[in-house]
Amino acid sequence: MTMPPPHHAAEESLLSVEDLSLWYGASRALDRITIGIPEHRITAFIGPSGCGKSTLLRCLNRLNDLVDGVRIEGRILFRGSDVREPTLDVNELRTRIGMVFQKSNPFPKSIFENVAYGPRIHGIRQRAALEEIVERSLRGAALWDEVKDRLDASALGLSGGQQQRLCIARAIAVEPEVILLDEPCSALDPIATARIEELMQELKRRYTLVIVTHNMQQAARVSEYTAFLYLGRLIEFGETPRLFVEPREKQTEDYITGRFG
Amino acid sequence: MRVGSSSRDAIGHVMTWLCGGTLALDLLLITGLAAVLAVNGASHFWPRPLVELRLAGGAKLLGAVVEREAIPDDPNGGYRIRVHVGNRDLGGQDFRWIDEREIASRGEPADAVALERLEWGAFYGRMVALRRAETVLAQGQDAARAAFEPLHEAKRAELAAIEELERGEIARSSAEIERLRLAARRLELSESSGAERAASEADLAGRSAAANAAYERAAARLSALRESFLAETVELEAADGTRKEIPVGHVVRVVRPNELGMAGRFALAFSRAAEFVSGVPRESNTEGGIFPAIFGTVLMVFLMAIVVAPFGVLAAIYLREYAKEGLLVRGVRIAVNNLAGVPSIVFGVFGLGFFVYGVGGSIDRLLFAEALPAPTFGTGGILWASLTLALLTVPVVIVASEEGLAAVPNAMREGSLALGATRLETLVRVVVPAAAPGILTGVILAMARAAGEVAPLMIVGMVKLAPALPVDGAFPFVHLERKFMHLGFHVYDVGFQSPNVEAVKPLVFATALLLVLVVVATNLAAILLRNRLRSRLGPRSIG
Numbered sequence: 001m002t003m004p005p006p007h008h009a010a011e012e013s014l015l016s017v018e019d020l021s022l023w024y025g026a027s028r029a030l031d032r033i034t035i036g037i038p039e040h041r042i043t044a045f046i047g048p049s050g051c052g053k054s055t056l057l058r059c060l061n062r063l064n065d066l067v068d069g070v071r072i073e074g075r076i077l078f079r080g081s082d083v084r085e086p087t088l089d090v091n092e093l094r095t096r097i098g099m100v101f102q103k104s105n106p107f108p109k110s111i112f113e114n115v116a117y118g119p120r121i122h123g124i125r126q127r128a129a130l131e132e133i134v135e136r137s138l139r140g141a142a143l144w145d146e147v148k149d150r151l152d153a154s155a156l157g158l159s160g161g162q163q164q165r166l167c168i169a170r171a172i173a174v175e176p177e178v179i180l181l182d183e184p185c186s187a188l189d190p191i192a193t194a195r196i197e198e199l200m201q202e203l204k205r206r207y208t209l210v211i212v213t214h215n216m217q218q219a220a221r222v223s224e225y226t227a228f229l230y231l232g233r234l235i236e237f238g239e240t241p242r243l244f245v246e247p248r249e250k251q252t253e254d255y256i257t258g259r260f261g
Numbered sequence: 262m263r264v265g266s267s268s269r270d271a272i273g274h275v276m277t278w279l280c281g282g283t284l285a286l287d288l289l290l291i292t293g294l295a296a297v298l299a300v301n302g303a304s305h306f307w308p309r310p311l312v313e314l315r316l317a318g319g320a321k322l323l324g325a326v327v328e329r330e331a332i333p334d335d336p337n338g339g340y341r342i343r344v345h346v347g348n349r350d351l352g353g354q355d356f357r358w359i360d361e362r363e364i365a366s367r368g369e370p371a372d373a374v375a376l377e378r379l380e381w382g383a384f385y386g387r388m389v390a391l392r393r394a395e396t397v398l399a400q401g402q403d404a405a406r407a408a409f410e411p412l413h414e415a416k417r418a419e420l421a422a423i424e425e426l427e428r429g430e431i432a433r434s435s436a437e438i439e440r441l442r443l444a445a446r447r448l449e450l451s452e453s454s455g456a457e458r459a460a461s462e463a464d465l466a467g468r469s470a471a472a473n474a475a476y477e478r479a480a481a482r483l484s485a486l487r488e489s490f491l492a493e494t495v496e497l498e499a500a501d502g503t504r505k506e507i508p509v510g511h512v513v514r515v516v517r518p519n520e521l522g523m524a525g526r527f528a529l530a531f532s533r534a535a536e537f538v539s540g541v542p543r544e545s546n547t548e549g550g551i552f553p554a555i556f557g558t559v560l561m562v563f564l565m566a567i568v569v570a571p572f573g574v575l576a577a578i579y580l581r582e583y584a585k586e587g588l589l590v591r592g593v594r595i596a597v598n599n600l601a602g603v604p605s606i607v608f609g610v611f612g613l614g615f616f617v618y619g620v621g622g623s624i625d626r627l628l629f630a631e632a633l634p635a636p637t638f639g640t641g642g643i644l645w646a647s648l649t650l651a652l653l654t655v656p657v658v659i660v661a662s663e664e665g666l667a668a669v670p671n672a673m674r675e676g677s678l679a680l681g682a683t684r685l686e687t688l689v690r691v692v693v694p695a696a697a698p699g700i701l702t703g704v705i706l707a708m709a710r711a712a713g714e715v716a717p718l719m720i721v722g723m724v725k726l727a728p729a730l731p732v733d734g735a736f737p738f739v740h741l742e743r744k745f746m747h748l749g750f751h752v753y754d755v756g757f758q759s760p761n762v763e764a765v766k767p768l769v770f771a772t773a774l775l776l777v778l779v780v781v782a783t784n785l786a787a788i789l790l791r792n793r794l795r796s797r798l799g800p801r802s803i804g
Contacts, residue, residue: 061679063678170676
């Protein structure tokens with residue numbers, strides 16, 4: 001039995017990042033990151049603020065394209081093809097790799113229209129089909145029972161936790177394969193956080209989840225794999241229980257035991 | 262320590278009072294302006310009692326007392342009153358100053374009538390008789406009064422018939438004649454020749470003759486109508502005993518103000534106000550209504566909004582969403598802001614040179630060559646006025662829209678992009694709707710500015726008296742090349758250019774009040790629309 005390389009999971013990778021470096025202008029935000037993300041698992045990126053974990057996440061659906069002055073080197077393979085290929089349809093990529101943001105960002109529209117937004121973009125027009133998708137997505141995000149009577153009410157009237165679950169529903173409405181979660185609970189209270197975490201366990205049966213969190217307990221609770229980043233470098237990657245119980249790297253140990261961060 | 266902090270607190274209190282006081286002063290000025298306009302404007306409609314004065318010298322006069330003041334530099338401290346005596350066709354002047362000490366007696370006779378007329382302004386006097394040519398229909402005050410009402414109503418109906426004939430058949434057939442003349446001219450200018458040309462010429466000549474005949478018939482009917490319209494006259498006696506016959510048809514309204522109770526006065530004031538709002542001007546704008554000016558103002562502002570909104574918003578979208586921040590964008594922004602400070606008359610001159618002579622002139626040469634040298638689009642018109650004002654207000658829309666777009670959080674754009682939406686889809690479905698209240702604010706400000714602007718319009722199509730509204734029943738219904746009337750210009754024209762400034766002062770106030778009301782109403786409509794948008798977008802929407 002051979003040891004897997006330290007930056008790859010033991011399983012087949014759905015998304016693999018190879019030697020990825022990123023600069024914002026002259027400052028380097030990611031330094032030769034190589035990591036493989038397995039399918040139908042929850043992979044957590046942890047690390048102190050500014051370590052590049054969100055930047056790495058946003059590379060996966062090419063959301064960094066929009067930032068002025070970004071330069072990227074290296075490869076990101078999704079099901080074997082490079083997402084940075086110029087010929088690749090970035091909108092198609094983002095349809096397959098959904099995202100939930102740190103601060104919930106529902107559109108200033110009704111609950112129904114928020115969830116139906118993605119399907120509409122992708123050409124679904126019939127009301128019945130949309131209604132079915134909206135219900136399925138809201139059920140999938142464990143929000144249906146709370147909002148089924150007020151689908152036409154503004155999404156901005158929901159509580160913070162409900163808004164975040166609405167954003168999850170909105171993401172799964174377009175049937176992605178991967179959902180990227182960028183600190184989805186950082187603005188939520190513990191009860192709302194618990195609901196989202198519970199939901200993530202449900203979601204991983206159908207989707208591959210990548211979560212960025214600065215909450216180590218959360219990473220330990222929800223994820224199968226954890227990557228620890230520090231100053232733009234991937235310090236350690238491995239199965240979550242192992243990484244938290246017996247970290248191989250001194251920096252990882254210092255971070256998870258709270259010596260810095 | 263304690264002393265120091267309390268004196269700093271005192272400075273804070275002074276500042277609070279200063280700010281509050283300034284705001285209060287602003288409000289006072291605004292309400293004061295509105296009140297001055299409202300009170301003076303309302304006096305245009307309110308019926309004043311008719312006073313009969315017998316002067317020491319034996320002269321008698323009848324009129325409405327307009328004001329009373331101390332005689333300047335009078336050692337005895339006497340007062341004088343200003344009386345509106347009307348009867349311009351008899352006496353030549355509308356107002357007279359009377360020293361109160363010269364008044365021997367003063368009364369308010371119940372039988373005094375105030376006649377509002379189509380010509381010559383008001384007539385004050387007493388009704389004596391009613392005649393048709395040489396036949397006396399009624400003699401004596403009571404008989405004349407009784408017979409007058411039904412006759413007057415019939416004459417109003419005849420007047421309406423005359424106006425309908427003028428606006429309908431006469432206007433149509435003269436438009437047809439003009440159209441045929443232009444067609445003939447077009448044929449003359451064209452290259453065609455031979456039998457075909459001769460046939461066309463013959464056809465045109467035939468139709469032209471038919472049109473002329475139709476016009477003649479209508480004109481004959483019109484002059485018959487006019488004759489019967491003027492057949493009856495009412496004889497009136499002025500205070501000094503002079504008699505005057507006035508065609509019943511020329512009488513707009515007969516009022517006996519001294520008989521009126523409170524309710525009657527209110528009813529009269531409202532009826533006059535309604536006529537003012539819905540009627541057409543008479544007597545070089547000093548009487549009648551101002552409907553064409555209201556219509557022109559509102560139509561011009563809406564045309565301007567239709568043009569300025571897309572232009573301003575698209576420019577703002579480019580600046581905020583697509584253009585890369587840099588020296589060029591900053592320069593463009595500064596230029597746009599400076600444009601807002603250019604005097605409006607400069608825009609008017611530009612509009613005249615570019616839109617009227619440049620664009621309009623070219624249109625005329627290309628499409629309306631047969632009408633030259635009479636210009637069609639190559640002269641001021643409501644379209645060019647709207648475009649000039651759109652140019653004037655586009656900076657307002659750009660700045661407000663840019664701010665509205667900037668207030669849409671980036672998270673919202675990313676949320677849409679992360680769902681696989683393109684940048685265009687994101688812009689159209691998320692960003693612009695979220696910024697709509699801010700954009701609308703810009704359009705509201707632009708409309709308010711445009712409605713109050715007069716100077717540039719004076720050279721690009723606004724006129725003292727437009728013969729026809731820019732929208733009517735004749736094809737193509739909206740005539741954007743026509744000149745139009747405007748409330749702002751109306752205020753200037755009536756107030757400063759009219760031959761009888763004193764008499765029209767209340768009218769100027771009423772017009773100004775109406776202009777303010779039109780602006781307020783336009784803004785209110787837009788604000789309601791914006792609030793509806795906001796409430797639909799939810800409690801936390803932007804803008």
